[in-house]
Amino acid sequence: MDQQELQKRFAVLTTAHLADACIRARVPVRCAPPAVRPVVPGGRLAGRVSPARHAGSVDIFLEAFEEAGPGDVLVVDNGGRTDEACVGDLVVLEAEAAGLAGVVIWGLHRDTADILAIGLPVFSTGATPTGPQRLDVRPEDAIGSATVGEWTVGRADLVLADDDGVLFVPADRAEELFALAETIRDTERRQADRIRSGESLRSQVRFDAYLAARRQTPSLTFREHLRAVGGAIEE
Structure with missing residues (x-):
């Protein structure tokens, strides 16, 4: 670059x-x-x-x-x-x-x-x-x-x-890192716009489903759940 x-x-x-x-x-x-x-x-x-x-x-x-x-x-x-x-x-x-x-x-x-x-x-x-x-x-x-x-x-x-x-x-990793950063930025901007429109972050990341799944599988981490639903607020 x-x-x-x-x-x-x-x-x-x-x-x-x-x-x-x-x-x-x-x-x-x-x-x-x-x-x-x-x-x-x-x-x-x-x-x-x-x-x-x-x-x-x-x-x-x-x-x-x-x-x-x-x-x-x-x-x-x-x-x-x-x-x-x-x-x-x-x-x-x-x-x-x-x-x-x-x-x-x-x-x-x-x-x-x-x-x-x-x-x-x-x-x-x-x-x-x-x-x-x-x-x-x-x-x-x-x-x-x-x-x-x-x-x-x-x-x-x-x-x-x-x-x-x-x-x-x-x-030598700049292109890869910038592409990932741009994807993260775009996802977070969409999430922010949806919060401003009245859709809570909890709803967007299906936090209720995460809590229910964690009751069944206590070892489940929030990051694992976010990967499954396409969230980007961590990592």
Whole structure:
């Protein structure tokens, strides 16, 4: 899936739809920790991961930009540190100038007002005024992978982000996952329209039949029942 198609299809989906698609496709659901939130309200991101492991200096980001392509997303691994900001307005401006779609930071940012003025989507765990006061040894494979929470990602991954958070998916499964997500979205929209028209969700998913069947088969799960009736509110 090329960048143009990725942007177009994600524009009418959410990370929740795609997370549900991962569950249905038995692909690990790789979410950034909930603390990673949009700095620019309403920010949305979809692009290939451009990883960078921060060691105290901005040069690692400049090097990542040299390797990145248009529409990529800089994914910064600063170990979730809370004692320093690793990205400020100049890095965000440079990302925009390099044609990147945005920035995701497993750590803190600063220069919030300037980042808001730039408008490029940025996701981070929060802000602090101080930059790094260290210069560590450059990690091996510093622009080959980045760890965000419990997940390590690289250029073989896509990053998708919206108001619900940040999700990573394997690029080689994107077509399958987006198709599933679109099916889930359409089913849920139909269910929502029917609720608004007066038909309860319980009625749509035949919840009374589920309760009756569970009395006969206590091990029956609601998800098994939903699969049988074509529901999509779970998975």
